[in-house]
Amino acid sequence: MTSGAGHERLEEPLARAVGERTAATLSKLGLTTVGDLLRHYPRRYGKPGEFTDIRSLRTGEHVTVMAEVRSATVRTMRSRGGAMLEAIVSDGRDTLQLTFFAKRAGVLRMHEDKLRAGRTGLFTGTVGEYRGKRQLTHPDYLIVGVDAADADEAIYEALRPIPIYPAAASAPTWRIARAVRTVLDPLQEEDVPDPIPLEIREREGFPTLREALRLKHEPEHMDDVARADKRLKYEEALVLQTALARRRAEHAALSAVARPPRAGGLVDALDARLPFYLTAGQRTVGAEIARDLAANVPMLRLLQGDVGAGKTVVALRAMLQVVDAGGQAALLAPTEVLAAQHVRALRALLGPLGEGGMLGGADNATRVVLVTGSQGSKERRAALAEAAGGAAGIVVGTHALLSETVQFADLGLVVVDEQHRFGVEQRDALRSRGARPPHMLVMTATPIPRTVAMTVFGDLETSVLAERPAGRAQTVTHLVPAGNPVWVDRTWARVREEVDKGGRAYVVCARIDPSEEPDAVDDFEADDRLELEPAKDRPPLAAATEVAATLAERPELAGVRVGLMHGRLSADEKDAAMARFASGETPVLVSTTVIEVGVDVPEATAMVILDADRFGISQLHQLRGRVGRSTAPGVCLLVTYTEEGTLAYERLAALVATTDGFELAEKDLELRREGDVLGSGQSGRSSLRLLRVVRDAALIAKARDDAREVIAGDPTLDDHPALASAIREWLGEDQEQFLERA
Numbered sequence: 045m046t047s048g049a050g051h052e053r054l055e056e057p058l059a060r061a062v063g064e065r066t067a068a069t070l071s072k073l074g075l076t077t078v079g080d081l082l083r084h085y086p087r088r089y090g091k092p093g094e095f096t097d098i099r100s101l102r103t104g105e106h107v108t109v110m111a112e113v114r115s116a117t118v119r120t121m122r123s124r125g126g127a128m129l130e131a132i133v134s135d136g137r138d139t140l141q142l143t144f145f146a147k148r149a150g151v152l153r154m155h156e157d158k159l160r161a162g163r164t165g166l167f168t169g170t171v172g173e174y175r176g177k178r179q180l181t182h183p184d185y186l187i188v189g190v191d192a193a194d195a196d197e198a199i200y201e202a203l204r205p206i207p208i209y210p211a212a213a214s215a216p217t218w219r220i221a222r223a224v225r226t227v228l229d230p231l232q233e234e235d236v237p238d239p240i241p242l243e244i245r246e247r248e249g250f251p252t253l254r255e256a257l258r259l260k261h262e263p264e265h266m267d268d269v270a271r272a273d274k275r276l277k278y279e280e281a282l283v284l285q286t287a288l289a290r291r292r293a294e295h296a297a298l299s300a301v302a303r304p305p306r307a308g309g310l311v312d313a314l315d316a317r318l319p320f321y322l323t324a325g326q327r328t329v330g331a332e333i334a335r336d337l338a339a340n341v342p343m344l345r346l347l348q349g350d351v352g353a354g355k356t357v358v359a360l361r362a363m364l365q366v367v368d369a370g371g372q373a374a375l376l377a378p379t380e381v382l383a384a385q386h387v388r389a390l391r392a393l394l395g396p397l398g399e400g401g402m403l404g405g406a407d408n409a410t411r412v413v414l415v416t417g418s419q420g421s422k423e424r425r426a427a428l429a430e431a432a433g434g435a436a437g438i439v440v441g442t443h444a445l446l447s448e449t450v451q452f453a454d455l456g457l458v459v460v461d462e463q464h465r466f467g468v469e470q471r472d473a474l475r476s477r478g479a480r481p482p483h484m485l486v487m488t489a490t491p492i493p494r495t496v497a498m499t500v501f502g503d504l505e506t507s508v509l510a511e512r513p514a515g516r517a518q519t520v521t522h523l524v525p526a527g528n529p530v531w532v533d534r535t536w537a538r539v540r541e542e543v544d545k546g547g548r549a550y551v552v553c554a555r556i557d558p559s560e561e562p563d564a565v566d567d568f569e570a571d572d573r574l575e576l577e578p579a580k581d582r583p584p585l586a587a588a589t590e591v592a593a594t595l596a597e598r599p600e601l602a603g604v605r606v607g608l609m610h611g612r613l614s615a616d617e618k619d620a621a622m623a624r625f626a627s628g629e630t631p632v633l634v635s636t637t638v639i640e641v642g643v644d645v646p647e648a649t650a651m652v653i654l655d656a657d658r659f660g661i662s663q664l665h666q667l668r669g670r671v672g673r674s675t676a677p678g679v680c681l682l683v684t685y686t687e688e689g690t691l692a693y694e695r696l697a698a699l700v701a702t703t704d705g706f707e708l709a710e711k712d713l714e715l716r717r718e719g720d721v722l723g724s725g726q727s728g729r730s731s732l733r734l735l736r737v738v739r740d741a742a743l744i745a746k747a748r749d750d751a752r753e754v755i756a757g758d759p760t761l762d763d764h765p766a767l768a769s770a771i772r773e774w775l776g777e778d779q780e781q782f783l784e785r786a
């Protein structure tokens with residue numbers, strides 16, 4: 045693919061375009077090329093006559109304030125020697141003090157001359173406090189209109205919106221603005237290849253990319269910004285959707301082995317022995333999958349179903365269809381605990397159907413084997429042999445299954461459980477195994493709003509398991525103020541009641557040891573925590589080891605055995621801890637979030653989450669899904685020091701208000717930063733600067749239709765070089781390689 049003719053200009057290093065010094069400053073913001081700088085959009089705009097609310101500034105914050113100068117006076121300091129300039133700026137209501145120090149008064153005259161009463165300026169610095177007054181010491185600043193060439197220009201300048209950029213201490217916003225002008229003003233249309241095809245641009249009345257950048261960086265009115273935003277957002281959506289449409293088209297061009305259903309096979313035998321009726325949803329989704337598997341195009345389907353929706357049996361029926369057709373299936377779980385649990389669950393559902401080659405096994409029985417990184421070498425070798433020889437129809441494992449040493453006789457289907465732990469790359473790694481790509485079913489319990497699914501998983505067909513199996517009790521959620529001893533006592537008493545009734549209770553902690561940082565299992569969760577406000581004056585976070593040790597001493601829990609589970613235990617220890625919990629030997633299990641996903645102990649009726657505010661909405665929803673999995677009602681107690689009015693409280697209140705995963709996911713989107721929603725793999729990059737998946741749903745849908753049309757007419761994008769190179773840039777090098785291989 046050729047890159048657009050004018051691209052060289054945008055790829056020019058900033059050092060060449062704006063000089064070494066400015067470039068060095070800009071590189072602190074991660075900007076290294078002209079293109080980077082032009083895509084560094086203003087965060088907001090200072091509007092003429094609209095000052096920053098000084099009262100809202102917080103001490104310690106790095107701020108850019110637009111305000112009017114009230115006074116500026118230079119004084120010599122008798123006590124310490126040297127001179128000081130004190131200026132007062134105002135937003136019309138509150139004032140902020142600016143302070144400059146120098147050895148001699150003369151040095152300060154330059155500031156005094158610029159900081160004249162009545163002038164408006166942008167002042168940037170860290171908010172400090174001196175004698176109860178807020179101030180900026182040695183702020184960097186820009187006086188509006190003063191740097192202009194003449195009076196006309198000054199007035200004109202003063203009437204325009206002032207772009208305020210995401211800045212750093214060493215790179216104040218106006219220095220960025222100046223650098224932007226330096227590179228932007230000389231650009232010609234042909235220097236800025238436009239990813240949006242001309243027909244679409246004309247249909248929508250969009251400005252060209254060059255024009256949009258000018259409107260965004262140097263607007264004359266706020267209308268200009270709105271016009272630019274609309275186009276730039278659409279562009280982001282189009283680039284993303286075209287990448288997805290191309291993947292989809294490439295995928296559809298691949299051929300897979302068709303695995304049609306076989307009457308009288310294992311699927312029928314399983315259906316006959318299931319201890320329950322399939323729900324209508326399980327049947328509908330099952331039919332969709334069965335049809336996909338029967339085709340010779342590889343299936344790529346996302347199965348969404350809230351926790352407890354019954355995805356496992358759907359997956360099992362799909363895997364058996366492939367086994368019936370002579371192939372094998374792999375089931376990928378995000379953790380070893382889950383992989384082991386899946387093996388147990390599948391074997392239980394299969395009964396004699398899973399005991400191939402064993403005494404008492406059914407005639408056409410198959411076998412389920414487990415492959416994990418931590419299992420003993422003998423066990424592993426046996427499992428690998430069964431996978432390679434084809435004796436095992438179903439191979440379950442963690443991402444160790446992705447390793448090249450795992451061979452299959454005839455891999456026909458890959459099921460990935462809990463999608464959000466797997467990136468596109470891993471999906472592709474599996475898909476590229478074997479001569480012909482296997483069918484793929486991706487399951488997720490994280491409800492993905494339609495809008496997000498469309499944005500991120502646009503290359504997948506989706507099925508939704510909406511209803512939960514009948515007879516399932518609801519889980520009631522309560523907030524428990526951690527600072528209230530009566531409530532806390534009541535919480536443990538409640539746990540006791542559940543245990544006495546034959547139930548089990550999880551107690552979830554945010555970290556393993558008192559000495560340790562919160563138990564960040566992976567990036568997804570680390571991200572989840574980043575955005576949480578640090579609470580002041582709160583006791584340290586509860587630690588699993590400590591809670592496990594002290595819980596048994598509580599009078600409410602006298603005589604109750606307490607288990608412990610966390611990510612640092614070996615796989616065997618984890619299995620053992622889960623088994624003791626499931627059997628009721630230790631009916632209370634203190635744990636970190638390792639139990640978050642998919643663990644199924646039907647007797648679990650209670651969950652206490654300590655420091656609940658430390659977890660994100662979807663994470664809490666996942667955790668809560670571990671209880672109320674049978675007919676006994678569940679209770680989830682969210683213990684927190686958070687107070688009303690904070691974002692964290694709002695999050696917890698949302699969980700109390702509803703158990704509907706989709707509703708919570710929408711709420712989550714509202715409360716979180718976009719990047720977190722999209723997951724670390726896809727958000728870190730330049731991807732979505734302006735686009736907001738919920739708010740811009742209509743625009744994304746339009747872009748998707750356009751993208752499909754573009755790809756239908758030009759599958760390789762040879763006639764759309766600018767769009768092709770925008771996609772390359774967005775995907776980055778490594779993902780691009782996967783695309784080329786596919």
Ligand code: ADP
Pocket residue numbers: 320321322323326349350351352353354355356357489513514642644646673
């Ligand atoms: P998830 O979708 O969270 O993976 P599971 O597949 O683990 O849910 O199912 C949760 C529980 O519901 C399991 O114990 C399973 O045996 C049970 N189950 C699944 N389908 C049905 C059904 N149609 N009727 C009753 N129980 C069901």
Ligand code: MG
Pocket residue numbers: 355356461642
């Ligand atoms: Mg599951």
